[in-house]
Amino acid sequence: MFLFQNDWKVLPISAVIAGLVAFSVGQNLFKTMEGTLMGSFAVACICVWNGFFNSIQVICRERAIVKRDHRSGLHISSYMVAHMIYQAVLCVVQSGIIIFVFMRMNVKMPDKSLITDWPLVDIGITLFLITYCADMLALLISAVARTTTSAMTIMPFILIVQLLFSGSFFSLPEQAMPFTNLTATKWGLTALCAQGDYNSLPMVSVWNNALKMKNVEINNEKPLLDLFKYVENNNMRDDILMMTAKENQIEDYAFSREVIYNAWKWLIMWTIIYVFVATLLLEFIDKDNR
Amino acid sequence: MNDIILNVTPSVFGVIAYILISIGYWNIFKKCGVKPYLSFIPIVREYNISLCADKEEDGKNYIILAMIYYVLEVLYTVFKDNVKIVLFLFIFLISAAIALFIYHLRINLGLIKVFGRSKKWIWAFIFCETITVLIFGLSKNFVPTKKVDIVPDKYGVKGLDQDINSIDDGLTVNISEKTSYFYFKKKTLLKDIHMNIKKGHMVLLLGGSGAGKTTFLNAITGYEKAKANITLGDIDVYKDYGKMIYDVGFVPQQDLVRGNDTVTLTLADAAALRLPSNIPLKERSERIDKVLDQFGLTVVKHNLVDKLSGGQKKRVSIAMEFISDPTLFILDEPDSGLDGVVARSLFQKLRAIADEGKIVIVITHTPDRVVDLFDDVIVLIKDKTRTGRLAFYGPVKESYEFFDENTMEGILRKINPKDVGGDGRGEEFVEKYAELMKGKVG
Numbered sequence: 001m002f003l004f005q006n007d008w009k010v011l012p013i014s015a016v017i018a019g020l021v022a023f024s025v026g027q028n029l030f031k032t033m034e035g036t037l038m039g040s041f042a043v044a045c046i047c048v049w050n051g052f053f054n055s056i057q058v059i060c061r062e063r064a065i066v067k068r069d070h071r072s073g074l075h076i077s078s079y080m081v082a083h084m085i086y087q088a089v090l091c092v093v094q095s096g097i098i099i100f101v102f103m104r105m106n107v108k109m110p111d112k113s114l115i116t117d118w119p120l121v122d123i124g125i126t127l128f129l130i131t132y133c134a135d136m137l138a139l140l141i142s143a144v145a146r147t148t149t150s151a152m153t154i155m156p157f158i159l160i161v162q163l164l165f166s167g168s169f170f171s172l173p174e175q176a177m178p179f180t181n182l183t184a185t186k187w188g189l190t191a192l193c194a195q196g197d198y199n200s201l202p203m204v205s206v207w208n209n210a211l212k213m214k215n216v217e218i219n220n221e222k223p224l225l226d227l228f229k230y231v232e233n234n235n236m237r238d239d240i241l242m243m244t245a246k247e248n249q250i251e252d253y254a255f256s257r258e259v260i261y262n263a264w265k266w267l268i269m270w271t272i273i274y275v276f277v278a279t280l281l282l283e284f285i286d287k288d289n290r
Numbered sequence: 291m292n293d294i295i296l297n298v299t300p301s302v303f304g305v306i307a308y309i310l311i312s313i314g315y316w317n318i319f320k321k322c323g324v325k326p327y328l329s330f331i332p333i334v335r336e337y338n339i340s341l342c343a344d345k346e347e348d349g350k351n352y353i354i355l356a357m358i359y360y361v362l363e364v365l366y367t368v369f370k371d372n373v374k375i376v377l378f379l380f381i382f383l384i385s386a387a388i389a390l391f392i393y394h395l396r397i398n399l400g401l402i403k404v405f406g407r408s409k410k411w412i413w414a415f416i417f418c419e420t421i422t423v424l425i426f427g428l429s430k431n432f433v434p435t436k437k438v439d440i441v442p443d444k445y446g447v448k449g450l451d452q453d454i455n456s457i458d459d460g461l462t463v464n465i466s467e468k469t470s471y472f473y474f475k476k477k478t479l480l481k482d483i484h485m486n487i488k489k490g491h492m493v494l495l496l497g498g499s500g501a502g503k504t505t506f507l508n509a510i511t512g513y514e515k516a517k518a519n520i521t522l523g524d525i526d527v528y529k530d531y532g533k534m535i536y537d538v539g540f541v542p543q544q545d546l547v548r549g550n551d552t553v554t555l556t557l558a559d560a561a562a563l564r565l566p567s568n569i570p571l572k573e574r575s576e577r578i579d580k581v582l583d584q585f586g587l588t589v590v591k592h593n594l595v596d597k598l599s600g601g602q603k604k605r606v607s608i609a610m611e612f613i614s615d616p617t618l619f620i621l622d623e624p625d626s627g628l629d630g631v632v633a634r635s636l637f638q639k640l641r642a643i644a645d646e647g648k649i650v651i652v653i654t655h656t657p658d659r660v661v662d663l664f665d666d667v668i669v670l671i672k673d674k675t676r677t678g679r680l681a682f683y684g685p686v687k688e689s690y691e692f693f694d695e696n697t698m699e700g701i702l703r704k705i706n707p708k709d710v711g712g713d714g715r716g717e718e719f720v721e722k723y724a725e726l727m728k729g730k731v732g
Contacts, residue, residue, distance in 0.1 A: 072564055073536060
């Protein structure tokens with residue numbers, strides 16, 4: 001498969017990126033609410049990044065060749081399916097690499113499964129679907145762009161939209177929320193948080209922020225410090241963390257099959273749409289005088 | 291009452307400004323040789339300004355953007371009460387407005403250049419467009435250095451203007467007209483081209499830049515259909531295009547081959563594409579080996595295409611098309627970038643293909659070094675309406691007598707327009723050839 005091609009280079013790159021993310025945000029992934037949200041967002045970003053880099057140049061760099069082949073009888077649908085199969089293999093391998101790197105770097109992975117009997121397979125499918133969806137979006141950009149330079153110019157813009165409109169990590173105005181449905185990151189983030197059972201995890205940010213105020217004095221007394229001592233002495237910290245978490249649960253991240261299936265459904269739907277549009281555009285390649 | 295006046299006033303000003311600008315452009319269009327009434331039609335006006343400004347590409351982009359902008363504006367007005375949609379549309383509306391402004395500036399800069407004025411006039415266009423356009427249009431001191439060169443089709447020279455009978459053992463071309471609509475304009479690309487090319491002939495396609503050589507080839511292969519009757523033997527190329535696609539080989543000028551594949555893999559892919567799917571694998575493999583051998587590629591068959599020399603790459607590109615053993619084999623400048631010895635060797639291979647009973651049509655810009663290998667020559671010219679016309683088709687020897695020249699380059703010099711260093715006598719030969727043909731076909 002990589003006999004004469006240099007595409008294999010995306011595999012070590014995905015391992016390096018996964019390693020960096022595991023090192024920086026892996027510590028609290030699937031352990032706390034905040035760590036899970038941040039970590040899942042980072043993982044979704046790796047997948048989108050991998051997907052984009054896999055295919056952003058594949059069509060535009062050989063546009064003239066495709067045009068020649070189309071003239072000689074090439075069916076665009078066959079051409080697209082060939083790319084889809086090849087890219088699917090790349091995405092599966094990359095998803096496997098991410099999981100392998102995370103496990104080697106002792107990142108806690110979910111121990112409960114919802115769809116299959118193996119939690120890692122569930123996570124793997126989600127990672128694959130995010131990567132593949134982004135991959136097909138990049139393939140669409142590659143089908144539209146005139147040159148590799150213009151494809152690489154459009155890519156950061158689309159990448160920013162994907163990251164900004166992930167729906168949870170950045171606070172968006174209510175009016176902008178429907179647009180989050182357009183992104184692979186939102187559905188990837190949703191699936192990952194649900195698979196990590198986000199709503200059953202403790203929330204630590206309230207506790208940590210309160211702890212910073214432990215030395216605040218009121219009438220020559222330190223009531224917060226006294227409170228913390230009381231909590232610690234009575235082993236109540238975890239209960240408080242869980243209580244704050246309970247108040248901040250997100251219904252969309254519920255640990256349920258419906259949530260996962262819904263997120264996967266959206267990712268598959270966008271993947272199909274991107275492929276369909278790209279195929280449709282390439283069907284008109286003969287009219288292209290570029 | 292005041293409210294009404296405030297609401298109405300800007301639109302009245304808008305209408306007055308539009309009329310004044312249109313009057314200004316009316317006169318600019320008259321000066322530049324464009325139909326003046328087009329200055330009153332939005333979007334069409336901008337495209338024609340770009341023609342006057344010698345910035346047609348920018349004009350095309352402008353009108354596409356303008357249409358998108360107007361659609362967005364309509365949607366914006368329709369959905370003005372829906373905040374979500376308005377927010378979404380606003381992003382695109384602003385982007386389109388910025389792009390429109392930039393293209394407008396570029397077109398205006400072109401107009402300033404055509405009128406031979408300083409670039410500083412662009413500020414006048416930005417801040418006071420109405421008055422500036424009126425000055426450019428009405429002042430006698432403002433004269434364009436270049437006019438839009440539009441000659442209506444009716445002024446083209448007369449050709450044969452009748453179909454010729456088709457032949458059983460070759461290609462019959464009867465192109466009445468090949469037109470395309472190009473941003474509000476009907477453009478005739480080819481007109482009145484008729485010929486019979488016998489099997490086993492190797493034909494040189496000669497013509498200056500823009501004479502319609504590629505359009506002609508696309509028309510005879512059915513890739514871009516024209517108002518024409520094209521038959522190869524007893525098969526109608528247009529009606530049976532699905533079948534004919536595999537019986538026509540077209541080798542483009544550039545070596546459009548994947549560099550990271552080996553020569554064998556490249557030909558295997560080409561065979562998978564171009565040969566019928568029911569051919570047994572063994573037969574397909576034998577065909578690949580035969581073509582490799584025929585084009586002298588056997589020794590490099592395991593090499594990557596990127597590692598081949600220019601001549602070898604060209605042979606791979608030709609072999610890809612030849613794999614399906616086409617009856618009609620067309621090559622666009624196969625010798626570009628090759629030295630004389632390599633080029634001659636390549637043309638000898640093409641001669642051998644023609645001798646197998648195929649029709650080989652070749653475009654080359656250095657014909658004289660290989661002219662002895664050709665049977666016939668097709669000479670296309672661009673007439674004053676910018677339409678491709680047939681100036682000659684026949685044996686190479688007869689072409690020398692017809693044009694009273696002894697080299698192909700001499701013929702080319704005679705037919706090329708004066709602005710590219712030729713004698714500009716192309717139309718004279720179109721008429722002469724038409725008379726000659728009328729005598730033959732009656």
